[in-house]
Amino acid sequence: MLTRSDRAEIEEVIAIYGHVVDDNAWDRAHLVFTDDFVFDFSEFGRPNLNGVIELQSALRNRKVYSHHSTNIFIQEVDEDTARVRSKFIGFSNEGPPISGDYRDVFVRTPAGWRLSRRRSSVRDPRFD
Amino acid sequence: MLTRSDRAEIEEVIAIYGHVVDDNAWDRAHLVFTDDFVFDFSEFGRPNLNGVIELQSALRNRKVYSHHSTNIFIQEVDEDTARVRSKFIGFSNEGPPISGDYRDVFVRTPAGWRLSRRRSSVRDPRFD
Amino acid sequence: MLTRSDRAEIEEVIAIYGHVVDDNAWDRAHLVFTDDFVFDFSEFGRPNLNGVIELQSALRNRKVYSHHSTNIFIQEVDEDTARVRSKFIGFSNEGPPISGDYRDVFVRTPAGWRLSRRRSSVRDPRFD
Numbered sequence: 401m402l403t404r405s406d407r408a409e410i411e412e413v414i415a416i417y418g419h420v421v422d423d424n425a426w427d428r429a430h431l432v433f434t435d436d437f438v439f440d441f442s443e444f445g446r447p448n449l450n451g452v453i454e455l456q457s458a459l460r461n462r463k464v465y466s467h468h469s470t471n472i473f474i475q476e477v478d479e480d481t482a483r484v485r486s487k488f489i490g491f492s493n494e495g496p497p498i499s500g501d502y503r504d505v506f507v508r509t510p511a512g513w514r515l516s517r518r519r520s521s522v523r524d525p526r527f528d
Numbered sequence: 529m530l531t532r533s534d535r536a537e538i539e540e541v542i543a544i545y546g547h548v549v550d551d552n553a554w555d556r557a558h559l560v561f562t563d564d565f566v567f568d569f570s571e572f573g574r575p576n577l578n579g580v581i582e583l584q585s586a587l588r589n590r591k592v593y594s595h596h597s598t599n600i601f602i603q604e605v606d607e608d609t610a611r612v613r614s615k616f617i618g619f620s621n622e623g624p625p626i627s628g629d630y631r632d633v634f635v636r637t638p639a640g641w642r643l644s645r646r647r648s649s650v651r652d653p654r655f656d
Numbered sequence: 657m658l659t660r661s662d663r664a665e666i667e668e669v670i671a672i673y674g675h676v677v678d679d680n681a682w683d684r685a686h687l688v689f690t691d692d693f694v695f696d697f698s699e700f701g702r703p704n705l706n707g708v709i710e711l712q713s714a715l716r717n718r719k720v721y722s723h724h725s726t727n728i729f730i731q732e733v734d735e736d737t738a739r740v741r742s743k744f745i746g747f748s749n750e751g752p753p754i755s756g757d758y759r760d761v762f763v764r765t766p767a768g769w770r771l772s773r774r775r776s777s778v779r780d781p782r783f784d
Contacts, residue, residue: 615675627753653749
């Protein structure tokens with residue numbers, strides 16, 4: 401069973417994600433992502449991003465310049481895998497802040513828990 | 529005395545609240561609320577909501593479509609009761625995001641810590 | 657090494673900070689700040705604030721009326737000192753919400769972990 405320590409580590413990785421992405425601190429990406437990380441963009445009808453290099457490249461012209469994570473809810477899949485729901489607030493240079501959801505898969509690696517897969521969706525009240 | 533584990537559980541319930549309410553995932557309401565849950569709306573001069581069914585019904589036409597919780601501060605009342613202050617950010621389809629406060633009572637149940645009473649207030653800079 | 661309990665305490669102090677500052681609950685300032693607390697405003701080209709009294713006075717005419725903390729990342733310096741990065745969302749009565757970063761120093765005191773130094777910076781997409 402996931403311990404409180406496992407859960408705190410996962411929460412910490414989610415926190416660091418925001419700093420790495422918003423600060424372009426890609427030298428710290430190893431603290432967050434697995435080597436085979438996939439950013440699942442199927443929700444947006446765009447191809448997935450595979451690995452940190454593709455993520456970094458895709459974010460170069462991003463409009464959302466700050467990412468805040470809240471409401472982290474961790475569910476154990478097995479001893480080394482967890483599904484994690486969280487919410488995010490994104491600050492965009494093209495309008496007011498947005499609210500969205502992350503659906504993550506975390507895996508236990510020798511270096512600690514790392515983000516293996518992230519799916520992002522934006523809440524749009526017009527389509528609710 | 530509340531253990532770190534008690535506190536982490538309470539934080540988790542606050543996180544799940546946002547997902548249940550925003551996703552209309554009422555089949556998960558038992559993870560969040562006690563059976564005798566009261567949403568105290570006295571601050572808004574409206575009658576309280578009693579139980580999840582009344583809450584669900586009241587939220588049907590809500591304008592705030594996403595709720596983010598932050599700044600959770602847990603204070604022990606006794607071994608089985610805690611008062612919890614937190615802040616929330618609400619995304620509304622009628623204007624910019626709002627900032628507010630939750631004042632909660634949590635109780636320890638056989639199933640874990642659950643939200644027994646919530647009072648919500650919105651910060652309005654005009655009245656500060 | 658910092659324990660999970662140390663980390664949870666530091667997170668709690670960051671949470672309480674928002675309540676103290678936004679509620680003007682200065683009678684609880686001792687739960688947050690060391691006696692020799694410094695708010696480092698060098699980023700804004702303004703003199704530092706020294707101690708809670710100066711902070712309280714400086715905040716009297718503040719425009720940001722609500723502070724939400726997220727993305728807390730704690731790094732141990734030594735057994736009694738930690739550097740902490742976090743993000744904040746500020747609600748201002750002069751425009752839309754802002755996103756910023758706190759760079760903190762926490763120290764272990766006989767009463768628990770307390771905030772010894774905070775540097776704040778606001779993310780402005782125009783200057784990124």
